[in-house]
Amino acid sequence: MSHISDNDKNLLEAIKKRIAKASGLSEVSDWVQKDYEFVVFFIEDQTGHRLSLSTVKRIWKNEFERLPHTTTLDILANLAYNKDWHSIKKEHLSPEIQTIPKREMEKKPRKVKSPKLYFLILLAVLLLSVLGTYLLSTISTRSPSKVSEEVSFSYEKTVEGKIPNTVVFRYDIEGVDANRFFLQQSWDSSRKVEIFKGTNERTDIYYIPGYFMAKLFADEEIIKELPIHVTYEDWFMAARQPMEKIYTFSPNLWSKEDYLGIDKRKLAQKGIDLNKKLQLAFYYVIDFGLDGDDFEQTTHFKMEPLEAIDCPIFNLHVQGVDGYYWIMFGNKGCESELEMRLGDVIHNGKNEDLSMFGTSVYEWQKVDVLTKDKEVTLKLNGTPIFSSAYHQSIGPIMEISYFFNGIGMIDNVQLKNINGETIFADDFTKR
Known part of the structure; x- marks a missing residue:
């Protein structure tokens, strides 16, 4: 992550406005909870990548002092202009380019017509990112986007078929390079808690039953998800x-x-x-x-x-x-x-x-x-x-x-x- 410059701020604002317009929403000043939730759905529908609700809120409300993680910026940039963040930034700063090339986007949510094509494109971007990092680094630093398969994340319920239900989460984040780490027990961002290197357990209570997706965050990026089935008979x-x-x-x-x-x-x-x-x-x-x-x-x-x-x-x-x-x-x-x-x-x-x-x-x-x-x-x-x-x-x-x-x-x-x-x-x- 890096401190945000005026150029970065203006570019991010242009991306946000384009995504909001494509999703059919009004000015962000009029947004309520369900509008932010819809943007989360819209981004996932169009890109195949899901950003957390708290991340979307933070970005659209400008509640950040540093740029979001590069992976997040790439998702938004590709959705808005079909190019990654650094490519758009380079074009945006070039004297020969007066405006950012626009990407034609449908004005209403649509079906993902070719999941395989999205997967191949995203895989290619990820592989290029990994290769570039390897060539530019003398030390192998494992960023969140490259370690999701290596991070361990598991749980154990203390009771079955009853509410409340305490769940013991176990994790290993020692090999991940990030400033801060968080655990969120479900979709509810208010239940997001900070965890730290040197620890490997965290408990939380589920006060309602449901089929939840617990998440591990490195900075703003979800690096691991874990389904939690809290049943009730x-x-x-x-x-x-x-x-x-x-x-x-x-x-x-x-x-x-x-x-x-x-x-x-x-x-x-x-x-x-x-x-x-x-x-x-x-x-x-x-x-x-x-x-x-x-x-x-x-x-x-x-x-x-x-x-x-x-x-x-x-x-x-x-x-x-x-x-x-x-x-x-x-x-x-x-x-x-x-x-x-x-x-x-x-x-x-x-x-x-x-x-x-x-x-x-x-x-x-x-x-x-x-x-x-x-x-x-x-x-x-x-x-x-x-x-x-x-x-x-x-x-x-x-x-x-x-x-x-x-x-x-x-x-x-x-x-x-x-x-x-x-x-x-x-x-x-x-x-």
């Missing part, structure tokens, strides 16, 4: 307010109705302020023994109005070993706020018409997800509303979960395999 209910603070609810606090939900009084009893934004979530986390590329899922959902929530939104999440579905439905008129990810394909209501996902969320709605060989059809109340396909398998299903940005409830949840056989079902009548 029943439904699990939790809320966040703010997102960094988790509240959990035992079954005795759940609504005594033939659906899964919780009433306002019980939320307030746990300290939830109904005059502020919140997230309510229901999880069922086991190995379902079900192929995520060939299955059927049915869910009924409904929400309750809250004064603090202008656009009530319901999120359906199916997590596989290698990918996931994230499907959003909102109240009519709120469609611009919706996003969706099906495997490696992303759709965003800011630059794509997702009006078919707007519905009367204060009334019971039925959602069907029908997937056959990575071809997805979505139905709302029995009517097909959307079809799409993806390329990269999401693998076996390890978690289903539902999220509301307010008070919500679900009923009649079913999972079936491709032969129509019921693998999981719950109508919540026996509670």
